[in-house]
Amino acid sequence: MITNAGLAALASRQLWDSSGHEAPFIYIALGTGDTAAAATDTTLEAEIADSGLERAEATASRVQTTVANDTAQLAKTFTATGSKAVTEVGVLNAASLGTLLSRAVITTKNVESGETLAITHKVVEINV
Numbered sequence: 001m002i003t004n005a006g007l008a009a010l011a012s013r014q015l016w017d018s019s020g021h022e023a024p025f026i027y028i029a030l031g032t033g034d035t036a037a038a039a040t041d042t043t044l045e046a047e048i049a050d051s052g053l054e055r056a057e058a059t060a061s062r063v064q065t066t067v068a069n070d071t072a073q074l075a076k077t078f079t080a081t082g083s084k085a086v087t088e089v090g091v092l093n094a095a096s097l098g099t100l101l102s103r104a105v106i107t108t109k110n111v112e113s114g115e116t117l118a119i120t121h122k123v124v125e126i127n128v
Contacts, residue, residue, distance in 0.1 A: 001037040002123075006101035009093065023093040025101040028076045028119050029055040031088040037103045044090045044103060051082030053111065055095060058121070065124045074121045080111045091121055 002010075009022040030053045033045020048054060058074035065071040074091060086109040092098040102121070111117050 001039060001041070001104065002102050003041050003100050004039045005042055005099050006091075009099045009101065022099060024060070025091050025093045025099075026057055026060050026074065027055050027092045027095060027098065028058045028074055028121060029090045029092055030078065030084075030086045030117075030119075031090065032085060033088045034105060037088075037105055041103045042100055044088050044100070046088075047090070048084055048086070051084050051113075052080045053078050053082075053084055053086065053117070055092065057095070058119075063122070065122070070124060072123045075119070077116050077118045078111075079116050080113050083110070083112050085110050086117065089119055089121070 012022045029044055029047050031044035031047045035045050056076055056078065058076035061073050062069040063071050063073045086106070088103060088105050090103045091101040093101065109117060
C-alpha cells in the first residue's frame, strides 16, 4: 500500500518543488506488527531495530514490468543474528525516521539466527 505521505513525497520528488524535495526511497524496514496496512500509516506498527533485521539501505534499480525501466525495484537480503517473526515490510527515505512510502503486512516469516531473508519491493506506475 502506498501511503498518503508517500504519494505526496513522490509528487515532491517528481516536481522538485520550491519547498525542497524528498530524499530517495531506498531503505527497507521490517517489523512485527499485524494491523492491516492503511493509506494513513506513517510508520511501521512495530519496526525491528535489532537481530540483524534493522532498517537498511537496499540496492535500487529500474526493471521492466511492461516496458523498459518502468518499475522501481529495491532488493535487500537481511542476515538474522537473532530470532524474529517478521510480519510487515516498509519502504522509507531515511536510515531513521523519514517518510514511509509504503507498508505491507505479510504472511509471518519466522527467521532464526544465521538465516537470511530476501526482500524485493517494486513500484510500478499504472496509467489510468
